[in-house]
Amino acid sequence: MIKKLRIFLALGLVVVGSLVLVPLQILSMKTRLWPETVILKIWHKMILKAIGLRVHVKGALARERPLLIAANHISWTDIMVLGSFVDVKFIAKADMEGWPLIGMLSRLQRTVFIERERKRTSGDQASEIAKRMAKGDVMVLFAEGSTGDGNLVLPFKSTLFGAASMAIAEGAADQVFIQPVAIVYTRVHGVPMGRRHRPMAAWIGDEDLMPHLKVLLAEGAVDAEVHFGDPVPFSKGSSRKETARLMEAKVREMTQAALADPRPSR
Template sequence: MAEIKAGIIILLLTLVSLVLIPLQWAAIRLRLPARQILPRIWHRTATRLVGIRIRQIGEPAADRPLLIAANHTSWLDISVIGSLMPLSFIAKSEVSGWPVFGLLAKLQRTVFVNRSRRAHTAQVADAIAERLAAGDTMVLFAEGTSNDGNGVLPFRSALLGAATRPAGSEQSSRVWVQPLSIAYQGYYGVPMGRAHRPYVAWYGDMELAGHLWGVFCRGALDVVVRWGEPVLVDTDTDRKALTRRLEADVRAMTIASLLQMPVESDETGDIDPFDFFSNAEKTAKAGA
């Protein structure tokens, strides 16, 4: 039965893609406003077909330019975030060559970066700054890779420099940067826990096709998306300090979502996930 369900999902997504891909290609070529809307329609369709229930806490900043700095657990993150609002992503250059996914990424006007070439990183940062100045909302998975879904890896500061680069005018040198947390919390309405999170998390040497099929077969996922407080930055902003702050905010929100607790942070902004798990265990024992 699960395999039949997965087959139906793939069939329906294929049909939707056959309709939307030519429309998006034309919208990009003609620079039509629909080029920002059509990818969102695709992602909303995908999340509903798979059975992903998204709960938002907070909201995206209304001010522009806006760069979103998020954690990264799975390829599902793309559709979860993409279903919420018109935006584009920043991705590693290898994605552009992936079958199907590479095409979809290009059609969402993704900016690709070759992380093995330091000079290319600077060029991409300029390209991101130009897109931000043009009013596009960009999403950066600031860890630089995906994780196991149980925490947040250290953020990388290189591409966050795009938010502090002037892009041709005094006004465009000021950019809002907003932390975003994605946490896969439930599985068939039951708290997921560490044992089941690999069903969703895609990291390390996991094979994409097999993981994709597994998600389509299982479905019924609950994900919590938390929006943090946006930070207004300019050319004088310390990039490394900004990176540390965003990382601390995203880590605090992610752990709070996984443990279904309020967001907590100490005075320095440093978060120790083991403190959260220890406190949760103490609370559970006290309740027993």
């Protein structure tokens, strides 16, 4: 009964809050009366509050520009976790655009949708990301190309770093900075999740969204950690494969450190 009540109240908060914030976000996008990310941060924080997800941060977003974030990917909640406290834009797979709520939220924060299976469109997509970085947008790349269970970092796909090469090739920048970021879900109700229970926070592959959302809403009180590594310059002579391996190693190192010694819940 308590869990059902929690789900009802959480969904009610999201619906009522969205009815207020969506028009304000559309207004900011059309008029630029205030920065677009102001409303987005409020929206992300509201969703995290409804879910019961607390965010702990180690390090900070790099100041260098153009900047590409290379992060691991565990769930759709990764977007809210990052978007709640930093000014970033996201790169997401194309089918997310049609998802209820998440698709709308993605469009309202100018997400770049990419079709990873269609190589013919990859050049245009990389060019769009490169242009956005050249304009000052910090783009978040979930470099595994899929979601994992939170226990391991999957191999980073070097092809997804094509936007950095494109930005340099098109003359938008002499170099692009790439910053590794680890997103780790560590505790539930203050207790370390452990390998067995950590997938509770994960949304993997073709798993249906609503059952996963109900579990997350019913449980609540989940802790997530975001660890920022040092940015690495990517220039004309840089190798995408070597950069992908380096970012993967750094994200894996930060992930394992967070899992081994999770921060206290508060």
